[in-house]
Structures are given as structure tokens and as C-alpha cells.
Amino acid sequence: MSTGEPGRRLLAISAHPDDVEFTSGGSLARWAAEGWTTFLVVCTDGSKGSPNPQDTPAMVARIRRDEQEAAAQALGIQEVVWLGHPDGELARVANLVEELTRQIRRIKPDRLLAWDAWRPYELHPDHRAAGLAAVDAVLAAGNPHFYPRQWREAHGLQPHRIDEMYLFGTDQRDTWVDITATFERKMATIACHASQVAGLRDLALKMSYCNQGYAQGHGVTYAEVFKVLHPFCDT
Numbered sequence: 001m002s003t004g005e006p007g008r009r010l011l012a013i014s015a016h017p018d019d020v021e022f023t024s025g026g027s028l029a030r031w032a033a034e035g036w037t038t039f040l041v042v043c044t045d046g047s048k049g050s051p052n053p054q055d056t057p058a059m060v061a062r063i064r065r066d067e068q069e070a071a072a073q074a075l076g077i078q079e080v081v082w083l084g085h086p087d088g089e090l091a092r093v094a095n096l097v098e099e100l101t102r103q104i105r106r107i108k109p110d111r112l113l114a115w116d117a118w119r120p121y122e123l124h125p126d127h128r129a130a131g132l133a134a135v136d137a138v139l140a141a142g143n144p145h146f147y148p149r150q151w152r153e154a155h156g157l158q159p160h161r162i163d164e165m166y167l168f169g170t171d172q173r174d175t176w177v178d179i180t181a182t183f184e185r186k187m188a189t190i191a192c193h194a195s196q197v198a199g200l201r202d203l204a205l206k207m208s209y210c211n212q213g214y215a216q217g218h219g220v221t222y223a224e225v226f227k228v229l230h231p232f233c234d235t
């Protein structure tokens with residue numbers, strides 16, 4: 001089981017509003033309570049997240065932004081950064097790695113959370129794109145030869161190396177986080193995304209089974225799972 005360490009910084013990178021609450025909400029709440037300063041970058045505006053053809057993209061994006069801000073506050077996240085790219089089109093954003101590199105160099109996290117882009121049959125193109133760009137940005141952020149203009153600017157953003165990457169939505173799990181104490185908080189933050197979770201009772205039951213399943217054999221009631229990489233130790 002992984003535990004947090006006080007005084008450290010954590011950056012989660014998501015494709016959409018609500019990604020981190022479902023995959024990592026219990027862990028983020030736990031780590032914030034343990035003293036981590038946590039940040040969230042949301043790559044898209046979530047503007048396709050409605051089944052109703054009458055809803056305009058601007059309307060959906062506005063609702064989802066408010067929902068994410070409320071959920072982030074409940075998770076103890078210090079700052080939400082909105083990149084604002086159109087929902088569903090992240091793979092076509094040419095400068096996504098550069099944008100994420102800038103955020104990593106500015107925030108200087110010790111730990112990064114992102115989608116596992118290599119999970120077989122990960123169907124959502126934004127999840128694949130966000131996960132891959134996040135990993136590419138971790139490598140770029142630590143190397144001064146990537147995007148050198150960022151650190152040559154007047155208030156230069158120095159290269160920054162991240163110690164560990166926690167990939168969520170993975171089928172190669174090797175790290176279990178005990179979220180027994182924060183499971184209720186996780187469910188409350190999922191409920192903040194009211195436009196996305198119509199059948200909340202059924203969903204709560206599903207999440208409960210899912211996080212209970214992950215916890216089996218680890219002596220706790222609820223767990224979340226990750227694939228952890230140490231990018232600058234492995235090379």
C-alpha cells in the first residue's frame with residue numbers, strides 16, 4: 001500500500017472534468033489530507049458531455065467547469081488549470097505536450113497522475129491523448145533541450161524532474177492505495193458532477209464493488225490502483 005508524505009506537490013492531468021474523481025478521488029483526498037499540495041490540469045472543456053442535442057457546447061462546458069471546480073474544492077485541490085481544448089479532439093492538439101511541459105515546470109510536482117495511455121482497448125481518444133502527452137511532457141520537462149524558450153524567458157521556468165508517475169485506468173496495476181477513510185468523500189465528489197451521473201445510486205454501488213474488489217487481499221475495505229513509473233530512475 002502506498003502512503004503520502006507531507007509537504008510534497010502532486011499534479012493530476014485529466015482529459016475531462018470528472019476523470020480524476022472516478023479513477024483517483026479517494027487517493028487525491030487522502031494525499032491532500034496527509035499534507036500534499038495538489039493541482040489539477042483539465043485538458044478539454046468537456047463540451048461534448050451531454051446526450052441532449054439541444055445543449056450547446058458552451059452551455060455544457062460551463063456546467064462541467066462549475067462541477068469540476070466544486071469537486072476539486074471537496075478533494076482539497078489547490079488550483080485547477082483549464083487548457084480548454086474542445087472535448088473529443090485532444091489528439092489533434094499539436095502543442096499539448098508543450099502546454100503540459102509548461103505546467104509541470106511551473107508547478108514542480110514530485111508526483112504526477114495521468115491516464116494510462118497503453119491500456120488495451122482504451123476507447124476514449126482523449127484519454128489516450130492526455131495520457132500519452134502527460135508522459136511525454138514528464139520526459140520533456142526534465143530536459144533543458146525541450147522547449148528551451150520556457151526557461152529562457154524573463155521569469156524562466158527551469159527544467160523539472162518528476163520522481164514518480166501514477167497511471168490510472170490501468171490494467172498493469174502494481175500499486176494499491178487504501179481509500180477506506182476517504183471513499184465517502186470520493187463518492188461526494190463524483191456527485192458534484194450531476195450532469196454526468198444520472199443514476200447515482202447504481203453508480204455508488206458499482207464504485208463500491210469496484211474499489212472493494214481492488215482492496216481484496218490487501219487487508220482494507222476500499223482501494224484504488226495505479227501503475228507507477230519512475231521516469232528518471234529507469235533510464
Ligand SMILES: [Zn+2]
Nearest residue numbers: 015016019127
Ligand atoms: Zn474522460
